[in-house]
Amino acid sequence: MELIEYADAEMMMIDLANRLAGELREALGRDETASLAVPGGTTPGPIFDSLSSVDLDWDRVKVLLTDERWVPEDSPRSNTGLVKRRLMTDRAASATYVPLYLPKEQPEEAMEELSAAVGALNPISVVLLGMGADMHTASLFPGADRLAEGLTTEAPLVAMRAPGAPEARITLSAKMLNDAVRRHIVITGEAKREALEKARSLPPEEAPVAAILKNAVVHWAKE
Ligand SMILES: O=C1O[C@H](COP(=O)(O)O)[C@@H](O)[C@H](O)[C@H]1O
DSSP states (O other), X not given: OEEEEESOHHHHHHHHHHHHHHHHHHHHHHSSOXXXXXXXXXXXXXXXXXXXXXXXXXXXXXXXXXXXXXXXXXXXXXXXHHHHHHTSSGGGGGSEEOOSOOSSSSGGGGXXXXXXXXXXXXXXXXXXXXXXXXXXXXXXXXXXXXXXXXXXXXXXXXEEOOTTOSSOEEEEOHHHHHTSSEEEEEEESHHHXXXXXXXXXXXXXXXXXXXXXXXXXXXXXXX
């Protein structure tokens, strides 16, 4: 794992957006299309704001989430809603969105269809992940019902329900995340920094982020 510390969060978000754009450009130089997986939650909005205006061959880029909460797109909890509002706008509006949600009662009912589309992207060119202070990443939560499956399966996606999460989730598996060509984790604040340090000496069953730290670049700013 490589750790990059930034003087402030605003600078980190801009730098990281530029770095992701550079890696996507590199991928587009190699292949006909490139893919970018991004987190939801409260952290990545400013990265999306910068990235969306970058001059890139966006019509050759596929965008997906690292995980989704099983709620409709118009819910304030929807990660899809966030990505559509803040990333897939401006120049990035011409990218193709690969969904992690379908309007079905439970994620299991959509698993086959979603897995086929997501599995076809393996290896993802660039993955950006967030992390919670509880050491979850994507929707690989400590104490989740299918955490063991999420950490070991060859499948691209796993449905997940966790004690602290109000709705069912769907998440990229650890394998799908680790297969990515480039992998970044973005965190802010002292609590998450402490959680990251703790995770480094714990097994993934207790600290799921530990499963994807190898060869990842962690970007941290105090706030
Ligand atoms: O629920 C989620 O949480 C994590 C961390 O979110 P943050 O609000 O602490 O930044 C996020 O990475 C994940 O994609 C999201 O579904």
